[in-house]
Amino acid sequence: MVLVPQKRISEKALTVWRISASINVIISWILAAVVIFILHKFNVPYWISVILIAIELIFTYLNIFLFPTLKWRRWRYDVRDEEIELQEGIFIVKRTLIPMIRVQHVDTVQGPILRKYHLASVIVNTAATAHKIPALEESEAEELRLYISTLARVADEDV
Structure with a gap:
């Protein structure tokens, strides 16, 4: 039988990882806003901006809430x-x-x-x-x- 390591890292790691992810997400939102602005200037269809915002929302949820929790549980x-x-x-x-x-x-x-x-x-x-x-x-x-x-x-x- 293979033993799995038992010691966990601090639960405060969740907060630290979420803060780091939030910084990355803010940068990502700024880049997305610039892209949406450029798309708007070139009269690109509105639905492309909506898709970009939806992708950013999913990215935000995954990186701030889901991934840190999964990472902490496994570490x-x-x-x-x-x-x-x-x-x-x-x-x-x-x-x-x-x-x-x-x-x-x-x-x-x-x-x-x-x-x-x-x-x-x-x-x-x-x-x-x-x-x-x-x-x-x-x-x-x-x-x-x-x-x-x-x-x-x-x-x-x-x-």
């Missing part, structure tokens, strides 16, 4: 003595195992929106890639960073 992680397991995805679920022996360093990052909600993300770096555990409580992120770095040092010494 899980576990840190074990010999590996880190991540699970993420909305339609396609991606599960990643990172062997502790491959971990080179661990960072915490915090942008302005994460900082406002007292969240931070943990980035686990290997030689090939960087893996992100997003939107953890600040204290949890710091503890996790220290714990992973300790486990990575022990795994490195065992080799």
Whole structure:
């Protein structure tokens, strides 16, 4: 039986992701308004503008309400003595195992929106890639960073 990672990221991630999506949606609406204005200037049929607005409304709903919820429900992680397991995805679920022996360093990052909600993300770096555990409580992120770095040092010494 394959175990699914059990730890969840903070529920505040929903708010952070919705704020980020809102910024993207505002930019999208501005672009749509410019396109509608240009279409109006060239006397393009009215129904094309209506379709564009409908598409923007669907885009807004999906990006602000539906996708963050689905993303939060799916995002899980576990840190074990010999590996880190991540699970993420909305339609396609991606599960990643990172062997502790491959971990080179661990960072915490915090942008302005994460900082406002007292969240931070943990980035686990290997030689090939960087893996992100997003939107953890600040204290949890710091503890996790220290714990992973300790486990990575022990795994490195065992080799």
